[in-house]
Amino acid sequence: MSLFGSVNRMVTITINKNQYLAEEGEIFLLTALRLNIDIPHLCYEKALEPYGACRLCMVDVVTCGKTTMTPACTIKVHNGLEILTDTPEIIKHRRLLFELYLAEAPKSEVIREMAAKYGVTKTRFLKKIVHDDPLFGKCILCGLCVRVCNEIMGTSAINFINRGPYTVINTPFFEHNPDCAGCAACAQVCPTKAIVFEDSDAERIMQSWSGTAVPLATCSSCKKSYAPEKLMDKVLDKLDPAIIEELRTLCPECRRKYITRMEIGRIPRS
Ligand code: SF4
Numbered sequence: 487m488s489l490f491g492s493v494n495r496m497v498t499i500t501i502n503k504n505q506y507l508a509e510e511g512e513i514f515l516l517t518a519l520r521l522n523i524d525i526p527h528l529c530y531e532k533a534l535e536p537y538g539a540c541r542l543c544m545v546d547v548v549t550c551g552k553t554t555m556t557p558a559c560t561i562k563v564h565n566g567l568e569i570l571t572d573t574p575e576i577i578k579h580r581r582l583l584f585e586l587y588l589a590e591a592p593k594s595e596v597i598r599e600m601a602a603k604y605g606v607t608k609t610r611f612l613k614k615i616v617h618d619d620p621l622f623g624k625c626i627l628c629g630l631c632v633r634v635c636n637e638i639m640g641t642s643a644i645n646f647i648n649r650g651p652y653t654v655i656n657t658p659f660f661e662h663n664p665d666c667a668g669c670a671a672c673a674q675v676c677p678t679k680a681i682v683f684e685d686s687d688a689e690r691i692m693q694s695w696s697g698t699a700v701p702l703a704t705c706s707s708c709k710k711s712y713a714p715e716k717l718m719d720k721v722l723d724k725l726d727p728a729i730i731e732e733l734r735t736l737c738p739e740c741r742r743k744y745i746t747r748m749e750i751g752r753i754p755r756s
């Protein structure tokens with residue numbers, strides 16, 4: 487889609503020797519998935535600039551008869567684009583990566599299921615050392631959680647810690663981080679579902695992030711807790727100040743009812 491929501495120019499591309507019409511400028515991975523051409527992928531997230539971290543979505547781009555392996559999430563569709571998605575080399579590459587990911591994240595059901603589709607159920611690689619890492623065995627270090635926290639939420643509550651085989655993701659020094667808004671966007675984007683949190687009556691506990699606890703806002707009308715206070719402050723700060731005060735203390739459900747009542751009140755009676 488272009489700005490203003492209109493559809494971009496349609497162009498002709500070739501995938502596995504078949505021709506298709508596709509939207510110019512679209513990320514090729516999305517085009518292929520829409521055409522039901524399966525390309526495994528872990529680190530692509532629409533809200534973020536693709537950065538080709540997981541290397542799982544590699545395909546061959548054919549140019550003048552020569553092929554170049556490229557992550558499908560970094561290719562933009564253009565007229566005449568020619569791609570091979572399932573050559574023996576590509577399949578071999580994916581199987582090898584799945585072995586590596588099985589070693590890295592043996593507890594991840596997502597990884598196990600994806601690998602099994604390629605017949606990979608065991609790995610020849612050694613698991614890395616455990617360091618009391620709460621994400622151990624589930625995290626593939628794709629970095630999406632770090633990026634969404636930093637680039638979308640503007641927070642940087644978590645980051646990569648250590649180097650090489652000791653690298654993990656967590657809060658600085660594995661301590662509670664007051665910068666964390668408890669938005670859980672990290673858990674939302676995590677492709678292996680490694681990040682866990684729990685809501686109690688009054689708090690959200692980010693169990694994966696050193697148990698960082700964030701107070702939840704309570705609705706002044708129904709008295710239920712509904713979202714982290716810090717997150718609500720961030721969201722409400724972006725709204726028109728004139729309506730903030732009335733809406734600030736209401737949960738989404740009560741807010742909807744309040745707005746509907748206001749709208750009904752405005753409809754002139756005949
Ligand atoms: S916790 Fe999830 S999103 Fe974060 S680096 Fe690990 S796999 Fe990626």
Ligand code: FES
Binds near residue numbers: 526530537539541558
């Ligand atoms: S989804 Fe393309 S490299 Fe990860």
